[in-house]
Amino acid sequence: MVQILNRGSIRPASPRLQRRNEQRRLEILQAAAKVFRRRGYAASGMREIADELDSSAGNLYYYFRGKDEILYFCQDRALDLMQAAVGEALRSAAPYAKKLESVIRAHVRIMLGELEGATAHLEVDALPEELRRAVVGKRDAYEHSIRKLVAAGVKASEFEPCDAALVTRAILGAVNWTARWYRPDGAQPVAQIAAALSDYLVRGLLAAPQAGAAP
Amino acid sequence: MVQILNRGSIRPASPRLQRRNEQRRLEILQAAAKVFRRRGYAASGMREIADELDSSAGNLYYYFRGKDEILYFCQDRALDLMQAAVGEALRSAAPYAKKLESVIRAHVRIMLGELEGATAHLEVDALPEELRRAVVGKRDAYEHSIRKLVAAGVKASEFEPCDAALVTRAILGAVNWTARWYRPDGAQPVAQIAAALSDYLVRGLLAAPQAGAAP
Numbered sequence: 318m319v320q321i322l323n324r325g326s327i328r329p330a331s332p333r334l335q336r337r338n339e340q341r342r343l344e345i346l347q348a349a350a351k352v353f354r355r356r357g358y359a360a361s362g363m364r365e366i367a368d369e370l371d372s373s374a375g376n377l378y379y380y381f382r383g384k385d386e387i388l389y390f391c392q393d394r395a396l397d398l399m400q401a402a403v404g405e406a407l408r409s410a411a412p413y414a415k416k417l418e419s420v421i422r423a424h425v426r427i428m429l430g431e432l433e434g435a436t437a438h439l440e441v442d443a444l445p446e447e448l449r450r451a452v453v454g455k456r457d458a459y460e461h462s463i464r465k466l467v468a469a470g471v472k473a474s475e476f477e478p479c480d481a482a483l484v485t486r487a488i489l490g491a492v493n494w495t496a497r498w499y500r501p502d503g504a505q506p507v508a509q510i511a512a513a514l515s516d517y518l519v520r521g522l523l524a525a526p527q528a529g530a531a532p
Numbered sequence: 533m534v535q536i537l538n539r540g541s542i543r544p545a546s547p548r549l550q551r552r553n554e555q556r557r558l559e560i561l562q563a564a565a566k567v568f569r570r571r572g573y574a575a576s577g578m579r580e581i582a583d584e585l586d587s588s589a590g591n592l593y594y595y596f597r598g599k600d601e602i603l604y605f606c607q608d609r610a611l612d613l614m615q616a617a618v619g620e621a622l623r624s625a626a627p628y629a630k631k632l633e634s635v636i637r638a639h640v641r642i643m644l645g646e647l648e649g650a651t652a653h654l655e656v657d658a659l660p661e662e663l664r665r666a667v668v669g670k671r672d673a674y675e676h677s678i679r680k681l682v683a684a685g686v687k688a689s690e691f692e693p694c695d696a697a698l699v700t701r702a703i704l705g706a707v708n709w710t711a712r713w714y715r716p717d718g719a720q721p722v723a724q725i726a727a728a729l730s731d732y733l734v735r736g737l738l739a740a741p742q743a744g745a746a747p
Contacts, residue, residue, distance in 0.1 A: 487706035489709065490706040490707070497705075513699075517699050520692070520736040520737075521734075522736075
């Protein structure tokens with residue numbers, strides 16, 4: 318793992334201070350995600366993120382080493398939330414269609430939600446090599462979990478036989494692509510986009526009802 | 533339209549010379565797509581493209597003003613081919629599922645094919661404003677055509693009622709995302725990827741067979 322947590326204090330902080338620090342870091346990630354989305358990552362600096370928070374760039378440097386590290390934590394946090402959603406789905410007793418639906422909906426909500434910000438989620442190539450490797454590792458693990466879910470649904474005859482790896486990538490492509498067209502001020506609420514996407518993407522997997530010899 | 537065609541000669545060229553120029557331009561686009569894919573657009577220059585062709589950068593400048601213009605023509609050509617495929621599908625008498633299938637397969641083939649190169653297709657933000665606008669206009673027209681096809685399939689009761697705009701974006705996301713993971717030296721041939729993706733993406737639209745009151 319990348320050692321960039323818990324900076325800014327030499328001795329361990331009190332639990333209360335730790336909570337406050339964590340809260341402040343979240344606020345910064347939230348503001349940064351907005352700024353990255355609005356200006357693009359390349360054109361965003363610590364100054365713009367600080368402005369969004371009515372704060373100073375100096376204050377931000379207390380929490381993060383720079384905008385690379387902020388981008389890294391945006392992606393890291395988004396992936397943790399996504400992986401948690403797929404883990405929960407894998408453990409649940411719901412049918413595979415419901416499991417996958419909940420994973421897709423969570424992904425869209427996290428991608429487009431206020432905190433994470435779609436742009437931040439995709440700018441993986443902008444990260445310095447060490448941070449990029451850490452994010453890519455988490456991404457691969459997440460993709461692998463979805464593939465496992467799809468393959469298990471096929472094995473349980475809930476889903477049509479398919480290339481689980483390819484279908485997983487198609488699903489990830491469809492949901493990640495929202496970053497290219499979603500506008501926070503658009504007419505469609507995130508929940509509606511998430512529901513429509515998951516309905517469509519899960520339907521493509523469902524095994525035809527076993528109703529005799531109908532084609 | 534952007535006026536950048538037919539440079540390099542003051543008086544109209546003979547048909548034979550025009551054909552030869554056109555052929556050479558295609559070769560350059562092909563080589564450039566490969567270089568962009570391998571090195572990334574930002575790290576590619578006229579020099580690298582010329583090297584790929586065993587030519588000189590000076591020779592390339594006879595055909596194209598610079599790498600921006602080459603990128604523009606890669607995208608322009610890909611979109612022309614894609615739009616032609618969707619136009620053909622819209623005019624054909626095939627069922628809507630078959631029409632959409634052929635559009636998706638053509639898109640993947642064009643994206644991943646030797647000539648166009650997936651990277652070149654997606655680097656739209658790298659273009660200078662005037663060229664970018666032209667490409668975005670063609671992209672919008674293409675997306676609109678697919679949306680029309682999906683909506684017509686719904687109207688004909690071949691497809692389930694759905695948000696045609698959203699489904700179209702999901703389809704485009706799934707196929708464009710191939711650029712992120714496809715490797716020309718990978719195990720899966722392009723035709724196989726195209727077939728598996730189109731099967732999955734069309735299945736998600738198909739209306740349930742009208743076999744009585746089964747759920």
